[in-house]
Amino acid sequence: MSMGSDMYREQILDHYKNPRNYGELEDPSFSHVGENPMCGDEIRVDVVLAEDGETIEYVAFSGDGCAISQASASLLTQELPGMNLEELAEMDRDDITEMLGIEISPMRIKCAVLAEKVVQDGAEIHQGEKDLDKTTTED
Numbered sequence: 445m446s447m448g449s450d451m452y453r454e455q456i457l458d459h460y461k462n463p464r465n466y467g468e469l470e471d472p473s474f475s476h477v478g479e480n481p482m483c484g485d486e487i488r489v490d491v492v493l494a495e496d497g498e499t500i501e502y503v504a505f506s507g508d509g510c511a512i513s514q515a516s517a518s519l520l521t522q523e524l525p526g527m528n529l530e531e532l533a534e535m536d537r538d539d540i541t542e543m544l545g546i547e548i549s550p551m552r553i554k555c556a557v558l559a560e561k562v563v564q565d566g567a568e569i570h571q572g573e574k575d576l577d578k579t580t581t582e583d
Contacts, residue, residue: 480554510555
């Protein structure tokens with residue numbers, strides 16, 4: 445194991461134990477929830493858009509789950525402010541694994557991408573492009 449991967453593992457543990465932007469936002473532009481039934485991860489993401497209706501201004505998450513899902517959500521909430529909804533829609537699993545900095549096994553990738561899928565689905569619902577009560581990684 446390289447020193448670099450140790451650093452990223454420490455980062456994941458830090459974000460898991462001390463999540464950034466954890467909680468709920470008052471009067472969000474949109475909120476959405478999702479789950480990874482295989483692992484038991486559950487996440488809610490609240491987003492406040494800027495006055496232009498396109499730029500993410502604030503993001504918060506709440507929920508419970510494994511270290512990977514919670515660290516991924518914490519890291520994502522730090523990346524999203526300033527991003528527009530089109531940029532959010534273009535994010536994929538590679539962006540999340542790069543953010544985490546370690547290779548994620550096929551069994552854990554659903555944990556890692558849960559928050560990303562929740563916020564992407566929430567944005568699509570907000571824009572009237574999707575009708576969905578809850579995101580699940582089983583789809």
